[in-house]
Amino acid sequence: MKQALLELREKALQELKSALEKRSAEELEHFRVKYLGRKGLLSEYLSKLPTLSPEERPAIGKLVNEIKGELTGGFEEAKASLERPKVVAPLTDISLPGCLPSIGRSHPLVQTIQDIKDIFARMGFQVVSGPEVELEYFNFESLNIPPDHPSRDDFDTFYISDDVLLRSQTSTVQIRVMQKQKAPIRIIAPGKVFRPDTVDARHSFMFHQIEGLMVEEGVNFGHLKGVLHIFAQTYFGPDTRMRFRPSFFPFTEPSAEVEISCTLCKGHGCSVCGGSGWIEILGAGMVHPNVFKAVGYDPEQYTGFAFGMGVERIAMLKYGIDDIRLFFENDVRFLSQF
Amino acid sequence: MFIMKITYNWLKEYCDFGLTRKELAETLTSAGMVVAGMRATPDGDYILEIEITSNRPDCLGVIGIAREVAALTRSPLKLPPLEHATGKKTVEVKVAVEEPELCPRYTARVIYGVKIGTSPLWLQERLEAVGLRPINNVVDITNYVLMEWSQPLHAFDLDKLTGEEIIVRRAMAGERIETIDGTKCDLNPEVLVIADAARPVALAGVMGGKDTEVHEGTCNILLESAKFKPATVRRTAKRFGLKTESSYRFERGVDMEGVELASRRATALILQLAGGEAAKDSIDVGMKWNKKVVSLRLPRLNVILGTSLKEEAVGDILGRLAFEIKEKKEDRLEVGVPSFRGDVTEEIDLVEEVARIYGYNNIPTNTSLSIQVNPKSRQELVEERVRGLLAGWGFFEAITYSIVESNEVSRIGLFSGGEPLRIRNPLRVGEDCLRQTLLGNLLKAKRLNQDHGTPRVKLYELSKVYLPVEGQKLPIEKTCLGLLYEEGLSLVKEQTAKEAFYTVKGIIEGLLSALGIKGNIHWEAVENPFLDSAHSCKARLEGEPLAILGEAAEGIVRAYDLRSVPCLAEIDFDLLVEKADLTSTFRKLPLYPAIDRDIAIVVDEGVTWAQIESCVRGAGLEFLEKIEFFDLYRGKQVPPGKKSIAFRIHFRAPDRTLRKEEADSARGIIINELTKKLGAVVRQ
């Protein structure tokens, strides 16, 4: 009997559902009479209860009443629903854009400096800074560039007075740090530098450099290569190749110009690398003994290397930016891309 | 960096190197002479553009580059013939060098009876290929030899020289010379000149005089080849704005021996192409060149390079570069430096030469570093935290130029007002000031964004301003944080400027709180013509100026042609770094709940929140934990000249739950105080 009751329930619910879907008041009434009416099926079951054994009776009775309750509830609900005019409930349109308080960004150059700093910091380099308005001594003499030396031609400089200028390179910080601090030294010095270059897509009279310096007993050219390799492969990707070629800077010797395999064409040659497959990214070299002498270090005891890179150049490479002026216009359509 | 042009065939004359053009370019580049360009000439040759660093004046001639190629490829060097015939006549001119210090060597050869004419085609083509204009055979030959030996030469018309005399001396005040290019130079004793008996006839090392130049009718010539002190030539060239092929080379130092060799080479070519007869003698005044000897310690070389090069390898490299190993003592080589390598004066220069030829890329890369750890500095930590917060609050970071024009707005900032530092040699007239505020540039950036279709922006810059200090050479470089704030355009609601003012104030308070700065902040009115007087103020932290903020004044909005009114702030970032407390300390969470009571009062317009707050605090209530402002209202139900202020008070006891009656009674006391002291009326 229990089985029969359950099947009846199943059938009744289906009929209720169908009546509701068809929104048919007629079918709904038919349902009520058929199952819940005084002479309906459930009443019929109830009337049969006395014929059951006393053990069976309470359980079946309970079940009948439960089903009756359930069907009555369903019926009332369906009836109410049929009486209400049909409306579509408000739907959440999940395809609408999300709502977020607007967020800003750090400047792409700051992000670039941050990324580079992070890499060197993991190799134990400490971040330091120095003045942008500098004494000529720190920009030139102490860096082995005496007055009237022709290599001054390589460093056009803004002057404030005879011996005060806007630094044209961050190498000034090397000297300031070594004057104050004893070896061993590992520093990285990001900052602004200034050169009277006419502004165009490639040149700016103000730009950013990152200077690096490591001084320790026994540090050699191989370490310079090692540190820069680690940097390049961390920053530009593990496949990055690097090569060094001789160059000249008054404050380092041997001096090197450092190139990496083109980040765009992977060394096959493209317009970014001028078809060569290589891109110059920094200048470096072993600290010149005269620089050590200028800060009172014994060049026989200590060796060291220094390197300097242009932040704009690296950011332009990394992000594919083709005009340096964009960095200083501060158009939020540009700033929001990084 | 100097771009030296040579041609492939020309180079090949002096060194038979057996490399293709491409290989040649690669070889030179890898040795530090970057071949930046290569193009074909109409006659089937190739022009190479080579970047020569300023320490290698010897490579500003084809022979110098041929020497490098010979060393790099182990090919023999073939120098051009220097021998020439001589006639019976002698040199009649006397040469006196009065300033041997400024002119260490002066040679002169005389050629009688030359025929000035045009040069043969091959010579003209070579000169044109390397960017020189053919003039006449004698002048062309001096230029050709210049490009060959990197030794500047000058030919005088002998018959135009007065008194058969050449004097190398300082110019006298009042003397003048017109140079070949027509420049008229007023001379003084700082200028070294070549003079005849009567007047200066050339600016030493820079350019000859017009009066004595070789011309069509010239018959006899005096050929000068000399070495001048670099600094002297540099100053003369600079003084008269005459940067020439000659001055560039003299400034970097020419080859003491090359002076004579180039003179002989030029004489031979002149006889060949312009005829005439060389005097049987020649003049050579000055120091004898002594080969410089530099010691090179092999262990030192290997320490610097991280290599383990042996004596043979080092000796081989130096030999190929024409250095002479004079002596070997244990680990030490005594190395004779060839005359054309004036750049090599000490051991480290030899180390570089060895490394250069050995190949930087053959030096083993070493990534084993000792461990060294440095903590981040306060500066970095504070910068990172502030940048993170500002980005979160919707600000984009700007970077603007430190060099600005001087204008009214440059006085807007927290520290501006004094005379700015000025640049002597600005790129643009008027744009010569080192900024004293970041705000002018932020306003410009706002304008640019407005023009580019972004009507509202939130920008900040974290950079230096430069504040001159009386009696000090260097200014104070103060890092400031500049803010330009506007609520974004929203379809729903537009915030008024007044709210923007409070938002910016909130941002400053938020920064202080995030940096753990607990000192006493005092907000005060500020007189700043660039800020709206009703919505601007200044903050002091423990008495020191911390920030200025306010809505841009109408004048500014007009001056920058802004279509909306931004709120500006400038904050002393160095002070934030100094006062920041980035440590966090745990405080036990309260065990017992707080009870809140809201109070709304109507007070006169003149009553400030600061007064209300201090009045509440001054009531001496034991369990007062926090006072929270939440509403300011004017309008219906509030009489004119009054305002309604609502706030919430939190009471809490550390050791028990407060009873309602206690909170109510405290609220009553506060209301009493407010009524008594501030004339407040409670709104129920």
Ligand SMILES: [Zn+2]
């Ligand atoms: Zn490429």
